């Protein structure tokens with residue numbers, strides 16, 4: 001399968017290169033804000049949408065000619081996207097770029113204008129050659145676009161979008177059901193229990209202390225600037241650890257299983273619930289699920305999302321009896337009153353999620369005429385009345 005994949009690496013620009021990047025970030029910001037402003041004016045006066053190009057400012061601002069012109073073109077594309085999303089009412093009004101945000105610009109590889117040195121120690125971009133790069137992993141494929149960014153903690157990165165040919169993995173017969181939770185990050189139908197790393201919760205105390213310090217510091221002071229960097233680094237560290245955990249975990253499930261079944265959690269809605277939001281953000285389920293989905297596509301695995309209204313916790317995975325008492329979240333272990341099987345709440349749920357997922361998969365792959373009554377029912381299932 002031909003697909004695009006992003007690789008992010010830290011770069012170590014020298015002083016001259018840092019100046020070039022600063023100038024490019026500045027020009028991108030200037031063009032973006034100025035043209036956005038002009039577009040809004042035109043829209044207010046004439047009620048029309050006018051796409052303004054970087055060229056229309058180059059006479060007035062000669063220095064725009066000195067930076068990578070693709071960076072400006074990409075800013076133009078992004079601005080148009082933001083503007084159009086706003087018109088379609090999908091998004092808030094486009095925001096102006098500020099110096100306070102992460103600084104970045106994107107450029108494209110045009111017939112080899114972006115390349116790595118033979119020893120993979122340097123990357124060259126349009127108008128800027130041989131920037132030192134640390135490539136912790138290599139890729140095979142064609143470079144399409146590169147985004148250069150400077151984080152709040154003054155570190156620099158490139159995100160390289162590569163077109164790759166990914167070979168599907170050989171099929172296996174194994175399937176797994178996954179129950180995502182707060183107490184344990186995952187309990188699966190193979191009885192694996194993976195604890196929520198809670199990186200955020202562990203670092204939160206420290207983060208809170210550091211953030212409080214920051215808020216008490218005098219504006220525009222040197223110390224405040226130092227503290228701001230410290231806080232940004234801490235955030236960054238937590239994010240990296242979490243991404244690493246999620247990548248390893250999702251790859252493990254993808255490597256071992258042909259079918260992965262999990263609940264289609266309404267994560268958006270959960271994130272808005274204030275009591276749950278911290279845990280949901282910390283656990284970053286939505287990120288985990290999206291990793292499973294795109295890796296599943298790459299490697300030819302089936303990721304099945306089971307509807308949330310399916311009462312996975314309440315049903316006995318041995319006999320199918322629905323035990324309404326289990327709605328009480330504090331019950332972790334229970335014995336089925338009908339068949340006498342003893343259950344761990346989350347493990348039982350994961351088995352039900354697996355079985356439901358396999359039903360859904362079967363219904364998808366069979367021609368409609370050959371559906372059994374049972375799988376027809378599951379296709380048109382209504383939420384149970386609670």
Ligand SMILES: [Zn+2]
Nearest residue numbers: 316319336339
């Ligand atoms: Zn039972």
